[in-house]
Structure formats: C-alpha cells, structure tokens
Amino acid sequence: MVILERRSRKGPVLTPSSLPCLKGVPAVNITEGCAHGCTYCYTQGYSAYPGAGRVILFENTPDLVCAELTRKRRRPRRVYFSPSSDAFQPMPEVQDVTFRTMEILLEAGVEVAFLTKGRPDERFLTLFCRRPSLVFAQIGITTLNEDLWRKFEGGAAPPARRLEIIDNLTRGGVMTKVRFDPLIPDLTDTETNLASLLVELEHRKIRDVAASYLFLRPAFARRLALQMRQAVGKADLTRDWTWRRLADGVGGGYMIGPEERDRRFDRLQKLAAQYGIDVHVCACKNPDLTVRTNCRIAGPLQDSLSDEAMPLFQRATRCY
Ligand code: SF4
Numbered sequence: 419m420v421i422l423e424r425r426s427r428k429g430p431v432l433t434p435s436s437l438p439c440l441k442g443v444p445a446v447n448i449t450e451g452c453a454h455g456c457t458y459c460y461t462q463g464y465s466a467y468p469g470a471g472r473v474i475l476f477e478n479t480p481d482l483v484c485a486e487l488t489r490k491r492r493r494p495r496r497v498y499f500s501p502s503s504d505a506f507q508p509m510p511e512v513q514d515v516t517f518r519t520m521e522i523l524l525e526a527g528v529e530v531a532f533l534t535k536g537r538p539d540e541r542f543l544t545l546f547c548r549r550p551s552l553v554f555a556q557i558g559i560t561t562l563n564e565d566l567w568r569k570f571e572g573g574a575a576p577p578a579r580r581l582e583i584i585d586n587l588t589r590g591g592v593m594t595k596v597r598f599d600p601l602i603p604d605l606t607d608t609e610t611n612l613a614s615l616l617v618e619l620e621h622r623k624i625r626d627v628a629a630s631y632l633f634l635r636p637a638f639a640r641r642l643a644l645q646m647r648q649a650v651g652k653a654d655l656t657r658d659w660t661w662r663r664l665a666d667g668v669g670g671g672y673m674i675g676p677e678e679r680d681r682r683f684d685r686l687q688k689l690a691a692q693y694g695i696d697v698h699v700c701a702c703k704n705p706d707l708t709v710r711t712n713c714r715i716a717g718p719l720q721d722s723l724s725d726e727a728m729p730l731f732q733r734a735t736r737c738y
Contacts, residue, residue: 420453420471422511427476432486432494435501438665438701443531443716445498446483448516450474453507454535456571458600458642460671461502463635473503475511480518487526496529496554498716506536508573513539524549531716533558533597534583535574543586550591554717556628557584558597560606562614569649570602584622593717596624598686599700600632603674604655605646607631607682612689620693628713629686630700631679633662633671665702676706683707 432444451468452459461467468474487493499505505516520530524545531554546553561567562577575583587594596619601607619627634642634656643656659672673679687697700713 420455420473420509422509423468423472423474424477424511425474426478427482430486431479431482432490432497434494435498436666437501437668438705439713439715440498440501441716443496443498444494445501445716446479446519447500447503448476448479448505448519449500449503449507449512450476452503453509453512454504454571454573456535456574457638457645458570458602458632458634460633460635463637463669463671464502466502473507473509473512475515477511477515479515480522483519484522487522487528493526493528496531496716497523499530499532504534504536504574505532506534506538506542508537510539513542517541517545521545524552527552529554529717532556533715535559535571535580537575537579538583543590546587546592547590550593553592555587555592555594556597556715557587557594558599559615560598560601561611562618563611566606566611566649569645581618581622584619584624588622588624594624595626595628595714597713597715598627598629598697600630601682601686602632602646602655603678603682605650607686609685609689612686616690616693616695619695624695626696626698626714627690628698628700628715629683630703630713631673631682633664633673633703634659635669635671639672662706665705668702676704679704680707 431446434442435445450466451473452461453473455470506513523530529552533556535558557580559577559580564576567577584594643654646655656672659674661670662673663670683699690697698713699707
C-alpha cells in the first residue's frame with residue numbers, strides 16, 4: 419500500500435535542468451517518491467526520498483506553472499516529466515495534477531516530453547492527440563518477461579500494457595521512443611531477452627532506443643545485489659562492479675566498468691541494427707565512455723524541431 423501525502427511546492431518549477439541529456443530543459447517532478455517502487459530506483463539514494471511506500475504530491479504544481487508562464491517573458495520551449503519520479507503513477511490524485519499541468523503547458527504552446535513506465539489514463543491520449551506535434555514520449559521497458567517485471571518493477575505497468583501504450587501514442591501521431599534503462603548485465607541485456615523485445619518494437623515502427631546500465635547507490639546496493647542473485651540463481655553479479663562517478667548532478671554508483679559497458683553497448687547496437695533500430699547511450703550515466711551520445715531523454719534536439727509550436731508559443735498569453 420502507498421501512502422499519499424499532499425504538499426504545496428515552494429519556489430519556481432520551470433527551472434532548467436543541468437543534466438547533460440536534458441540540456442537546459444526544465445524538468446518537473448509532480449511527486450517526491452514514486453508509487454511504482456522499482457527495486458532498482460536510484461532516487462532511493464536521494465536525501466529527498468520520502469521512503470518506500472510514501473509519495474508526496476505537490477498539488478499546487480499546475481497553479482505555479484500557470485503563474486510562471488504568465489509572468490515569464492521568455493517561456494521554455496519544452497518541459498520534461500519527470501527526472502526523479504513518474505508522472506503516471508497508478509493514483510488518480512497524481513494523474514489529476516499531471517493532467518492539469520500538462521494541459522496548461524500544451525495550451526500555452528509549450529512542448530511536453532515525458533518518460534514513463536506507468537499507465538497514463540484515457541484522457542491523456544485525448545489531450546496528446548489534440549497536439550501530437552508538441553508531445554514527445556519515451557516508454558521505459560527492458561523486458562517482456564513477466565517474472566522479471568514482477569521482481570524488479572511490479573508496481574509499474576506490465577510489459578504488455580507498455581506495448582499497448584506505445585501503440586496508442588504512435589497511432590495518435592505522438593513521437594514515441596523507447597528507453598532500455600536500467601539494463602541489468604546478464605539478466606536483461608541477454609540476446610534472448612532483448613531480441614524478443616526488439617521484435618515487438620520493430621513491429622511498432624520504433625526506430626530509436628536510449629539505453630543505460632544499472633548502477634547501485636549504497637542505500638540499496640546490498641538488497642538489490644541479493645535480489646539479482648536470487649533472480650538468476652547464481653553467484654553475485656555485482657561482485658566486480660566498481661564505484662563510478664556519473665555526470666554532474668547524478669552523483670555516482672557501483673556499476674560495470676567502462677570497457678565492459680562499451681562492449682555490451684556495442685553488442686546491443688549491432689543487435690538492434692538488425693531490427694532497424696538505433697541505440698543512443700545516455701551521456702549522464704556514461705561520462706567515462708569515449709564514444710558517447712545524447713540519449714535524447716526529452717525528445718529530439720531542439721534545433722532539429724519543426725517550428726510548428728512557435729506561433730502558439732508566442733500567442734499564448736494566459737493559462738486555462
Ligand atoms: S518508475 Fe522510475 S521513478 Fe518510479 S520507482 Fe521506477 S525507476 Fe523510480
């Protein structure tokens with residue numbers, strides 16, 4: 419059971435992120451904590467993490483966003499949801515606040531990008547399909563295996579439901595990509611696991627995947643290592659992992675070394691290419707790799723966008 423606590427947020431909401439893959443795009447968390455409760459969630463190591471089974475909802479987010487849009491002389495072109503939580507957690511109160519916030523942004527001509535492992539309710543599809551060129555979706559999924567899903571991210575949407583969400587979004591004209599994150603070495607990055615997923619993505623005409631590997635924060639390293647050992651039924655998969663510093667703002671964690679990661683990304687890129695899919699490596703979590711790309715977590719790079727949003731962007735003078 420998840421306990422929901424309502425709070426009013428203080429301070430500005432639309433402040434640009436410093437993370438390399440977000441490149442100055444404002445990033446909004448509707449909550450602190452996440453009802454999906456993925457066992458590997460790196461936010462468990464954050465000082466603001468409210469603890470397992472507890473979610474703090476910032477219910478005044480839509481009002482603050484509305485006020486900031488009205489006040490700002492230069493509005494952001496795009497806003498990203500959510501760096502440290504999921505905007506589509508299975509709680510109506512959370513989805514209501516997400517809906518109102520996204521609706522205000524879209525009505526003002528501001529693009530909305532999101533990454534989710536959740537289940538956006540029906541009204542989101544209607545909202546996104548009204549302005550598909552302003553929406554950039556990324557669906558996080560690393561396996562079709564229900565057993566692995568239950569063990570590591572059982573509070574999030576089941577794999578089949580996530581594929582359905584991809585179907586609905588792409589059918590509605592929303593640019594939709596997929597994120598393999600976190601890949602767990604020898605568990606979800608195996609050829610068997612990934613090939614079955616890539617077949618489904620190819621079938622849905624997904625052409626871009628972003629990828630990154632699991633890293634362990636000290637706060638949950640031991641528990642997750644044990645869970646992984648139980649899941650594969652063999653020796654500790656993490657015994658050779660070393661502490662790596664990640665990009666500024668992401669901190670650090672125990673993970674496989676750079677050569678090993680490079681080799682595995684290379685293998686993934688070759689495998690995905692057989693299905694016509696490009697793999698982008700997350701720069702925030704792989705600053706130690708010589709060949710890095712931007713994983714485009716918040717949609718395509720801004721200078722490659724159409725200018726369809728701009729007239730709306732300039733015209734909008736108030737929130738609804
Ligand atoms: S969905 Fe994302 S934010 Fe939520 S628990 Fe899982 S990894 Fe963490």
